[in-house]
Amino acid sequence: MSEPxxxxxxxxxxxxxxxxxxxxxxxxxxxxxxxxxIVQKHRGWVSDESLAAIARLLGxxxxxxxxxxxxxxxxxxxxxxxxxxxVCDSVSCYVMGGESLMMRIRRHLGIEPGETTEDGRYTxxxxxxxGACDRAPVIMVDDQLAGPxxxxxxxxVLGAFE
Amino acid sequence: MSERPLTxxxxxxxxxxxxxxxxxxxxxxxARQAVTSMTPQEVCGLVKDANLRGRGxxxxxxxxxxxxxxxxxxxxxxxxxxxxxxxxxxxxxxLMENDPHLLVEGMIIAAYAIGADRAYVFLRGxxxxxxxxxTAAIGEAHANGCLGESVFGTTYALELAVHRSGGxxxxxxxxxxxxxxxxxxxxxxxxxxxxxxxxxxxxxxIVNNVETLCNVPAIIRRGAEWYQSLGxxxxxxxxxxxxxxxxxxxxxxxxxxxxxxxxxxxQHAGGMCDGYRLRGLLPGGASTDFLVEEHLDLAxxxxxxxxxxxxxGTGTMILMDDHVCPVDMARNLQHFFAQESCGFCTPCREGxxxxxxxxxxxxxxxxxxxxxELLDHNAAFIGAPGNTFCLHATGAIEPLxxxxxxxxxxxxxxxxxxxxxxxxxxxxxxxxxxxxx
Ligand SMILES: Cc1cc2nc3c(=O)[nH]c(=O)nc-3n(C[C@H](O)[C@H](O)[C@H](O)COP(=O)(O)O)c2cc1C
Ligand code: SF4
Numbered sequence: 184m185s186e187p188x189x190x191x192x193x194x195x196x197x198x199x200x201x202x203x204x205x206x207x208x209x210x211x212x213x214x215x216x217x218x219x220x221i222v223q224k225h226r227g228w229v230s231d232e233s234l235a236a237i238a239r240l241l242g243x244x245x246x247x248x249x250x251x252x253x254x255x256x257x258x259x260x261x262x263x264x265x266x267x268x269x270v271c272d273s274v275s276c277y278v279m280g281g282e283s284l285m286m287r288i289r290r291h292l293g294i295e296p297g298e299t300t301e302d303g304r305y306t307x308x309x310x311x312x313x314g315a316c317d318r319a320p321v322i323m324v325d326d327q328l329a330g331p332x333x334x335x336x337x338x339x340v341l342g343a344f345e
Numbered sequence: 346m347s348e349r350p351l352t353x354x355x356x357x358x359x360x361x362x363x364x365x366x367x368x369x370x371x372x373x374x375x376a377r378q379a380v381t382s383m384t385p386q387e388v389c390g391l392v393k394d395a396n397l398r399g400r401g402x403x404x405x406x407x408x409x410x411x412x413x414x415x416x417x418x419x420x421x422x423x424x425x426x427x428x429x430x431x432x433x434x435x436x437x438x439x440l441m442e443n444d445p446h447l448l449v450e451g452m453i454i455a456a457y458a459i460g461a462d463r464a465y466v467f468l469r470g471x472x473x474x475x476x477x478x479x480t481a482a483i484g485e486a487h488a489n490g491c492l493g494e495s496v497f498g499t500t501y502a503l504e505l506a507v508h509r510s511g512g513x514x515x516x517x518x519x520x521x522x523x524x525x526x527x528x529x530x531x532x533x534x535x536x537x538x539x540x541x542x543x544x545x546x547x548x549x550x551i552v553n554n555v556e557t558l559c560n561v562p563a564i565i566r567r568g569a570e571w572y573q574s575l576g577x578x579x580x581x582x583x584x585x586x587x588x589x590x591x592x593x594x595x596x597x598x599x600x601x602x603x604x605x606x607x608x609x610x611x612q613h614a615g616g617m618c619d620g621y622r623l624r625g626l627l628p629g630g631a632s633t634d635f636l637v638e639e640h641l642d643l644a645x646x647x648x649x650x651x652x653x654x655x656x657x658g659t660g661t662m663i664l665m666d667d668h669v670c671p672v673d674m675a676r677n678l679q680h681f682f683a684q685e686s687c688g689f690c691t692p693c694r695e696g697x698x699x700x701x702x703x704x705x706x707x708x709x710x711x712x713x714x715x716x717x718e719l720l721d722h723n724a725a726f727i728g729a730p731g732n733t734f735c736l737h738a739t740g741a742i743e744p745l746x747x748x749x750x751x752x753x754x755x756x757x758x759x760x761x762x763x764x765x766x767x768x769x770x771x772x773x774x775x776x777x778x779x780x781x782x
Contacts, residue, residue, distance in 0.1 A: 207465075207506040208528075209546050215528035216511045220470065254530040255511025257470045269471075273432035274631050275589040275663050277677045311514060311681060312432035312631075313471055316589035316661070317596045326473040 192236035197225050201240060211241045215251050219258050228259040256310070263306040264299040266344040268292075269323045273312035279319040279331065285309070287334040288322070291341065305341065348575060349583060349599040350563035351556070355443045361478070364485040367446040373489075375565035376453040377497050383565075388458035392561065394569035396581040400436075401426055401517075401554030402629065402658045404647040407561075413541035414459045414549045422550040423456040423464040424526065425558055428510060428517035430469055432631035432681055433663035436585040437555035439597055441468075441475035444559075445482035449505065451558035453491060454565055456503050459551050464505045467522050470512045479507050514685035518735055519552040521687065532689050533735035556585060577603035580646040588614040590664030591621040597661070603644040610641070610664070621666040625751060629658020631678055632740030634747035635665070654747070670767035671752035672759055675745050676704035682741030693738035696727040700745065707756060710764035717756055721749060 193201075204217035218237045223229050229237075229252055231245075238245040252258045270285045289295060292305055299306040313328065315321045321330030322340075329340045354362045354370050362370075379388050393408025414421060425448065429437040441448060448466070456464045468476060483505050486492045494502050508526055510516050516525045520534035523545050544550020560582055564572045573581040580602040586609050587597045593615030600609065606628070610616065617623055625635045628645065634655035636643070643649045650657040665674055683697035703720050706712045726732060728742030749756065758766055 207504070213526075213528040213546075216525065217508065217528070220509060220511065251511075251528065251530055255513055257510075257512035272677070273681055274627070274674065274677055275433045277674065278590050278663065278665065278669055310471075311430060311685065312434070314429050314435045314438045314469070316433050316435045316663070317587070319589055319595070323471060 192232050193222065193240065194225065197222055198240065201237070205241075212243045212247075214241060215243070215248055216255065216258075219248075219252050219255075223259060227265075228262050234260075262299070264303050266304060266325055267306045267308060268341065269308050269310035269313070270296075271311070271313050271319070271321050271323075272309040275312065275316035276320040281320040284320045284322070284332060284334060284337070287337050288341070291337050305344070347583075347601050350567075350575075351440065351447070351559050351583060351585060352444075352599040354447070360443060362444045362446065364446060364482065364489075367444070368489075371566070372446055373450055373486075373491055375562035376450045376457075376491060379454045379565050380457050380497050380499055380501055385458045385460055388454060388565065391569055392458070392564055395564045395572040396569075397557065397560050397564060397572070398580060398647060399554055400556035400560070400584070400660070402431065402632075402656070404657065407553065407557055410541065410553075411455070411459050411551060413539070414551060415542060416460075417549065420463060420546075420548045421459060421461040422545040422548055423452060423459060423461040424522065424545060424550060424552045425452055425464070425466045425555055426517060426519065426522060426552050427466050427468045427472070427475070427555045428514075428522065429472070429555070430512075430514040430517055430685075431659055432678075433589055433627065434587070434630045434659040434661045435589075436587055436597055436659065436661055438472055438475055439585070440555055440559050441472070442478050445475075445478040446486070447559045447562065448479070448555055449482050449486050449491070451561040452505060453486075453496065453503060454561045455551065455553060455558055456505075457496075457501060459549075461551070462502055462504065464503060465526060465545075466505070466507045467516070467526055468507050468509050469516075470510045476507060476509060483507070513687070514681075515687045515735075515737055518737060521735070522552060523550065530687075532687050533737075575601055576646070577601045578644050578646050579603070579648055584645065584660050586613075586645060587661030588664065589661070590626075591618045591666040591668075592616065592664060593618055603646040603649075605642055605644055606636070606662070607641040609645065609662070617664075617666065621668060623664055624667050624669070625665045625671070625748075627663045627665075627744055628655050629660050629662065631663065631681060632743055633658040634743045635751055636747075637751050656743070668767070670708070670765055671748050671755045672704060672708045673765065673767070675748045676701060676708055678744050679704055679741065682737070686737060687735075690734040690738075692727045693733045693741075696723055697738065697741055699723060700727070707759045708765055710759065710762075712760045714760060717760060720745075720756075724749060 200221045201218045204214045222233050235245045238248040296309045318330035389411045397407040398404040515521045516531045521531040525531040540550045575582050583599050584602045585599050589595045598613045625637045627633050647657050679701040683701045686693045688694045724742050724746050
């Protein structure tokens with residue numbers, strides 16, 4: 184028996200987008216990761232309520248879905264800022280000065296990796312190789328790459344994200 | 346200028362190749378030819394004769410792999426591995442962003458050859474531009490009758506969709522990838538059964554890398570002999586080689602398979618930046634063994650690199666210059682592998698963080714001679730194939746073992762001098778890190 188109250192947590196736009204993914208797949212739980220990413224796209228992160236609603240929609244338990252959600256780097260189970268700043272800490276960027284770049288960004292934002300600025304504007308996360316090693320050191324803000332990034336560019340690049 | 350079947354359209358278009366441009370430049374001729382006038386066995390045979398080898402890292406012969414798909418009724422899957430999370434690797438992104446139709450066409454031919462009626466691109470989540478390019482190209486291919494209920498007007502039907510990953514390196518391992526595709530945690534599966542027998546949702550499945558599949562259209566159009574003739578040595582075709590690190594022009598170049606390492610670094614990447622000297626390189630991504638100066642004249646092909654104790658891997662090399670501390674670079678690499686372990690088996694889940702900690706201790710001057718022995722022991726134990734459930738841990742140890750071999754003197758100097766000779770006091774990243782914590 185479905186409990187519509189739970190499903191109501193999701194917007195029609197979210198449900199429609201999830202159903203499009205379901206249509207490509209042999210069964211509903213297979214769309215778990217797609218559904219989590221879709222809801223996160225609309226809300227910035229996946230709350231317990233969203234998680235329960237997605238689980239209902241896909242016909243699986245919330246515990247199972249949470250074990251999936253927490254496995255993946257790009258699914259956020261905690262709120263994030265308006266912009267997510269991902270700084271590559273893998274080897275090509277490391278060779279090109281990625282650690283000092285990260286230091287510079289930490290100082291500029293006044294937060295540690297994993298934290299969000301008080302005004303809710305930025306969340307800072309280390310991330311693995313972004314596949315743009317010819318532009319190292321590189322960062323990604325939301326869905327935009329920036330690199331090669333000199334430490335002196337940090338303020339301008341981040342400032343563009345209101 | 347040698348032939349460049351993978352990137353010639355991108356060069357001619359000066360960047361992104363849209364659907365119209367792709368068709369004009371001979372696009373979908375190969376797929377149409379394969380689907381309308383060849384049997385699946387003929388397509389497999391041609392790819393086998395061409396000696397196309399997988400570009401995802403292992404170099405397995407593609408036509409041979411396709412031949413493992415059993416001739417049984419029912420659903421079969423083709424999955425393109427577009428996870429590309431091997432640090433230092435950026436070639437698949439280039440192909441997908443700039444010439445997405447080439448991948449779509451390669452997938453149509455491959456799917457037809459193995460009898461698949463469903464295909465997926467398993468795309469890493471951070472590749473937003475690739476996602477836009479691929480979904481648009483798939484839409485166009487559908488509209489033009491290259492995909493869907495009746496491919497090129499035949500009875501062959503094929504659906505192609507993109508799955509975006511939630512992001513974990515282990516998703517690139519093909520059986521973990523299949524679990525992720527099924528919406529599960531990306532833990533590797535027991536082999537056998539291998540995916541060609543039982544893969545996605547328990548059905549026969551072929552997983553191939555992006556670059557591998559992009560090679561297929563030209564093989565169909567121009568034949569196995571032509572394809573073989575492109576390679577300089579024993580391997581066929583061209584390869585997208587890449588260089589990152591302190592060179593004048595980091596980048597990617599499609600070159601004949603077997604181009605010497607030195608030519609790639611000096612001619613194409615413009616050589617080292619002024620004031621930097623090359624000390625070592627990881628030839629094919631983070632999970633390959635270091636090579637050093639004496640290896641520079643080797644051909645970048647599977648056999649030659651393997652004979653030198655490394656692997657060609659993804660063919661995108663990462664250079665270590667003389668300003669980089671080998672101990673700290675090894676620590677950076679192990680940090681990645683420890684973090685990305687799926688956690689399923691003990692030597693990998695517990696061993697890699699231990700190795701990372703030992704490296705950090707040595708780097709920061711707390712290391713002892715016993716720590717170095719422990720590092721040797723752990724590396725040998727964790728890296729031995731068969732001690733872990735999948736090749737993640739084996740790959741993790743490759744750069745470490747070789748660093749311990751080629752840069753031994755650096756490890757010993759750290760222990761002797763109780764610190765890192767490369768760090769010149771305050772201002773270095775580690776010092777700053779400590780200060781902030
Ligand atoms: C830990 C690990 C990560 C891998 N990551 C990738 C990857 O990101 N992309 C890829 O194509 N192959 C990757 N592979 C190799 C795949 O398992 C598989 O061999 C490959 O996709 C087969 O395609 P190919 O035969 O066309 O090379 C990885 C393997 C391991 C063990
Ligand atoms: S070797 Fe590592 S990644 Fe592979 S199964 Fe074991 S824990 Fe998971």
